Amino acid sequence: MSRFLVAFALALATGAAAQTAPGRATATFAGGCFWCVEEAFDKLPGVLSTTSGYMGGTKRNPTYREVSAGTTGHTEVVQVVYDPAKVTYERLLEHFWLNHDPTVLDRQFCDVGSQYRPSIFYHSEEQRRLAEASKARWQKEKPFSEPILTPIVAAGEFWPAEDYHQDYYKKNPVRYKYYSQGCGRYARLDQLWGTLRQ
DSSP states (O other): OHHHHHHHHHHHHHHHHHHHHHHTTTEEEEEEHHHHHHHHTTTTEEEEEEEEEEEESSSSSSSSSHTOOOOOOOOOEEEEOOOOSSOOOHHHHHHHHHTOOOSSSSSSSTTTSGGGGOOEEEEHHHHHHHHHHHHHHHHHHHHSSSSSOOOEEEEEEEEEEEGTTHHHHHOHHHHHHHHHHHTTHHHHHHHGGGGGGG
């Protein structure tokens, strides 16, 4: 069995356990480049792990090359395993809104294509209800004039990304900094959300 298949099987097992293990829950968000979304959620107290991957497409076991070509229907996502006693799903939602651009579809910052479309993928009816309420709240309270377009959709099968994508910001800090700053991600987030991100 290849190294990727072993990692994939392990990630699936971990993800399945996260749904039922006491003190653990799973949330999935798409906010553009999964390197950046992973970094954002790793900083949040109560988050136990983050895994970059793909969701929302039709092809089984997609590769990064296939997803990047925009031919599989997947978008880059991060699956977040968290401790509900330490961080609520509502707090995760707030963190998600402040770390992506909800005013565009099929792009985030300098990355263009359906593979970068932002989404909230809910794993339960309760998550769907909370996500809809959070979106409605931000539509009223947002500090910018554009409408919020980020969709809320049912989670599908999660496919972990290749190992070199996991913790990319830690493994390649110089390249990551060049990408994230050059892409204009943080400048745009500050423009949209202002002091709410501080």
